[in-house]
Amino acid sequence: MKVLHYRQRIDALGTVLFVAFDEPDRLQRTLLRGLKLPYPLLVDPERSAYRAWGLGRGSVVRVWGDPRVWLRYAAEIARGERLRRPRTDTLQLGGDFVVDPEGTVVYSRPQRRDDRPPVAALLQALEHAAGESAARGRASKDA
Amino acid sequence: MSPSGPFPGERAHPLELPDMHGNLSRLEDLRGRAVLLVFLRHAG
Numbered sequence: 339m340k341v342l343h344y345r346q347r348i349d350a351l352g353t354v355l356f357v358a359f360d361e362p363d364r365l366q367r368t369l370l371r372g373l374k375l376p377y378p379l380l381v382d383p384e385r386s387a388y389r390a391w392g393l394g395r396g397s398v399v400r401v402w403g404d405p406r407v408w409l410r411y412a413a414e415i416a417r418g419e420r421l422r423r424p425r426t427d428t429l430q431l432g433g434d435f436v437v438d439p440e441g442t443v444v445y446s447r448p449q450r451r452d453d454r455p456p457v458a459a460l461l462q463a464l465e466h467a468a469g470e471s472a473a474r475g476r477a478s479k480d481a
Numbered sequence: 482m483s484p485s486g487p488f489p490g491e492r493a494h495p496l497e498l499p500d501m502h503g504n505l506s507r508l509e510d511l512r513g514r515a516v517l518l519v520f521l522r523h524a525g
Contacts, residue, residue, distance in 0.1 A: 341517065352515030355496075355508065360523060362501050369521070370501075378506055380498035390494045392486020393520050426523040435487065435518040437508065443487040452522070460517055467515035 339369075340457045345376060347461060351468040352439075353377060359385050360426055388430065392448050395429040400451045402428075407452050434460055438467040493518075 341354060348354060354377040358365055362381055370379070382388060401407065411421060434455055436445035445463035447455045487493060496508035496518070508516065 339519075341519065348517065352517065353511060354517045354519060355506075355511070356519050356521060357496075357498065358521045365501065378500050380496075380500050380506055382498050387494075387496055387498055388520060390486075390496075391518075391520065428523050430522060432520040432522045433486070434520070435493075437493045437511075437516045437518060439513050439515055441493050441509070441512055443491050443493050444489055446487055446489055448486050449522070464515050464517050 339373075339375075341460060342376070344457060344461060348464065351461075351464045355380065357382055357387055359383055359388060359430060364426065385430065391433060391435065393431050393433045395427070396431050396449070396451055398429065401431075404451050404453075436460065436463040436467050 339356075341348065356375070356377060356379040358369070358379060359382050360369075361383055365379065365381070380387075385393075388394075414421060431449040431451075432454075433448035434445070435443055435447070438444050444467045445460070447459075493508060497505060500506050508518070
C-alpha cells in the first residue's frame, strides 16, 4: 500500500479503491493492523471481481520461484519481523487499474507474477486520467 | 469485456462489492473522479 504515502497528491487527482479477497476479520488482523485506511477497502471472497478484471492465480513456479519474493522475505527477516506460514491463497494475483471520470479504463496492469508497477507510474496514470477529463470538460465548454 | 480483463480504452466493469462494514460500494458511484483501483494479493 505504498500509494498511501502519496495521499495528498492522490486526493487532488481522484481517489483509490482497494479490493481484497481475504475475509474482513483476517484483513483486520493482518493488513489493517495499526493502519487507518483513508480509502474504501472492498472485500471479494468469491473473487468474482478478480476474475472479471482478468486477475487469476499464478503458478507456484511463477510466484514462489521469483527471486524478488525471497529477497522481500529476507528483508523482512532482517528487519526483525517474524515470518508466519501464510494461511491464505498466496497464488492469487492482484492488479492495478486506473479508471477515468467517465468510467473508461486508462491504465491496466494485471500481475503475472509477484510484481507491482512503481507508484510513480500509478500516479502518472491517475494524473493523466484526471487531466484528460478536465481538458475534455474545458473543450466542451468552449465549443 | 476482454476475457483477460479490461484494456485501456475499454469501459470499466461495473464493480459492486461490500466494504469492510458490509456496505455495498460501486465503482460507478465514483463517476466524475479518476479512480486508482488496486486489487490486493493475500493479506498474509
